[in-house]
Amino acid sequence: MITTPEIPLTRLDDADPELLRELLDAVARVAESAAFTLGPEVEAFEAEYAAYCGTDHAIGVSSGTEALTLTLRALEIGFGDEVLLPANSFIATAESVTLAGATPRFLDVDPQSALITAEIVQAALGPHVRCIVPVHLYGQTVDLRPIVALAREHGIAVIEDACQAHGALLGGRRAGSLADAGCFSFYPSKNLGAWGDAGAIVTNDERLAERVRMLRAHGERTRCEHEIVGTTARLDAIQAAVLRVKLRHLDEWNAARRHAAAALAEALRDTPVVPPAPPHRGADHVFHQFVIRCEHRDALRAHLAKAGIATAIHYPVPIHLTAAYAGDGRNPQPSLPVVERLAKRILSLPMHSAISDEEIARVGAAVQAFHR
Numbered sequence: 001m002i003t004t005p006e007i008p009l010t011r012l013d014d015a016d017p018e019l020l021r022e023l024l025d026a027v028a029r030v031a032e033s034a035a036f037t038l039g040p041e042v043e044a045f046e047a048e049y050a051a052y053c054g055t056d057h058a059i060g061v062s063s064g065t066e067a068l069t070l071t072l073r074a075l076e077i078g079f080g081d082e083v084l085l086p087a088n089s090f091i092a093t094a095e096s097v098t099l100a101g102a103t104p105r106f107l108d109v110d111p112q113s114a115l116i117t118a119e120i121v122q123a124a125l126g127p128h129v130r131c132i133v134p135v136h137l138y139g140q141t142v143d144l145r146p147i148v149a150l151a152r153e154h155g156i157a158v159i160e161d162a163c164q165a166h167g168a169l170l171g172g173r174r175a176g177s178l179a180d181a182g183c184f185s186f187y188p189s190k191n192l193g194a195w196g197d198a199g200a201i202v203t204n205d206e207r208l209a210e211r212v213r214m215l216r217a218h219g220e221r222t223r224c225e226h227e228i229v230g231t232t233a234r235l236d237a238i239q240a241a242v243l244r245v246k247l248r249h250l251d252e253w254n255a256a257r258r259h260a261a262a263a264l265a266e267a268l269r270d271t272p273v274v275p276p277a278p279p280h281r282g283a284d285h286v287f288h289q290f291v292i293r294c295e296h297r298d299a300l301r302a303h304l305a306k307a308g309i310a311t312a313i314h315y316p317v318p319i320h321l322t323a324a325y326a327g328d329g330r331n332p333q334p335s336l337p338v339v340e341r342l343a344k345r346i347l348s349l350p351m352h353s354a355i356s357d358e359e360i361a362r363v364g365a366a367v368q369a370f371h372r
């Protein structure tokens with residue numbers, strides 16, 4: 001029987017009464033204005049998010065997947081084009097490529113950082129590659145500068161998948177602001193989360209911003225003038241209102257996550273599990289997930305569950321091996337040894353901005369107990 005409370009993997013806004021009240025007031029304001037899609041609340045969030053990221057434009061959309069898909073479409077990347085992406089991401093990174101009509105080409109990753117590098121990208125370049133989508137996985141920033149330089153040399157685009165890295169810094173600039181465009185998800189459990197599905201694109205490219213704005217709303221620049229084939233992918237005003245309140249706390253929450261991650265790594269010091277590798281110079285980690293590497297992963301996971309500690313695996317099946325992409329083995333896929341090995345050893349431990357010292361100590365003690 002578990003007598004101590006469960007330690008959750010993450011925590012949502014209902015756990016913070018003061019924040020919840022502020023958010024409910026913001027939602028009430030939108031409801032009373034009866035402006036539910038786009039409008040002043042969305043425009044205000046877009047201006048504030050662009051300023052936060054240090055970009056000229058932010059365009060609010062309905063999800064991170066739409067942010068990626070519409071950016072690819074706006075860059076006219078589609079049928080016959082190949083897009084390079086890491087295989088150890090959330091499947092949405094690949095889905096967006098497929099939805100845009102292009103072909104995802106899956107990359108292996110650096111064994112230390114679990115991120116792609118310029119060397120890995122270089123080895124995968126080919127005549128049909130038109131875009132690279134680096135993923136700041138778990139909140140750790142990819143070393144983008146050499147990847148962007150390589151892409152410029154070859155005339156190909158770089159879209160940052162920053163869906164797990166809101167507010168992370170790279171050489172003093174925000175993740176998402178360093179390439180042609182950066183895409184964000186505001187799924188509720190992300191470091192900056194809405195009250196449902198939401199996303200955004202940030203960019204300094206005026207033409208790209210204009211096209212994404214049209215694509216998210218049926219190709220309209222002016223109401224009822226459909227210039228291109230678009231879709232329904234607008235950001236809701238209620239989500240924008242929630243995000244505006246929470247954006248003001250993002251830096252403080254990310255700092256709390258970094259602090260908690262350092263304490264958790266310390267609590268695991270005398271165990272054989274490997275905590276997240278320290279970021280390379282000039283990089284950052286905002287710990288969307290705190291992912292350890294370990295042997296006997298499934299047994300450790302069961303042990304932690306019994307101790308009331310929630311865990312998860314991000315992600316149990318690399319994208320190139322999912323039924324969606326491998327088609328039960330019918331579609332030939334590359335062998336990606338690093339990604340495939342990591343998938344068997346990774347484990348996400350509880351991590352959020354309000355995790356307590358006591359909870360961190362309990363996680364550390366439970367991991368230690370497993371190894372005794």
Ligand SMILES: *Cc1c(COP(=O)(O)O)cnc(C)c1O
Pocket residue numbers: 063064065066089090092093135161163164184185186187197198199
């Ligand atoms: C969450 C996420 C997405 C997709 O975002 P949705 O808002 O769920 O569509 C894309 N890429 C990565 C790496 C993510 O973590």
